[in-house]
Amino acid sequence: MSSNKPTPRKQAVSNAKTGRRHRSDAEKLKIVKESFEKGCVQAQLARRHGISTSQLWDWRARYKAGLLEDRADFSQVVVTQETPEGVQDQARSAAACPDLVIEVGQCYRFTIPAGFDMDAAARLLRGLA
Structure with missing residues (x-):
């Protein structure tokens, strides 16, 4: 005869890291700039930082395309010509x-x-x- 009582279950909780690390753009940029130094072996650099060489190549491609750069919380604005006071945008x-x-x-x-x-x-x- 079987019992219809639910069997208590135990849940294992692990604090182990998943192996994935999310790096900031500043960290990526530092690694990429290091990869452009003369005599740098990309495979050794990738191993030293715990990333794959394909990840390094991806970051380098993004850097060359202008997609990986130091980002500030604001954009720099440079005034090249002062606007006269009281002038409406439509009237200029x-x-x-x-x-x-x-x-x-x-x-x-x-x-x-x-x-x-x-x-x-x-x-x-x-x-x-």
Whole structure:
């Protein structure tokens, strides 16, 4: 005869690490820059930092594409031409407004002409994100 009573179960809880480590962009950047040093053997570098060589190659490719860089919590803004007080954006002529230049990483630069519809530019840039 079998008993219909539920059998108590034990759950094993482990504090062991899974082996995956999430590195910050600053850590990745440090490793990538080290990989570009003269005489560096990438396989040894990867082993020393506990990553695979394919992971190092991926980070290097991202760095070359401008996708891996030191990131601040804010963007640097440089004023190149002061705006006269009391002038409305719509009233300014295209000659008085400089082009808007947006640099992303080391490889990409977007130049938006002064007379361009800024709402359309915002939609375009949001679509690229």
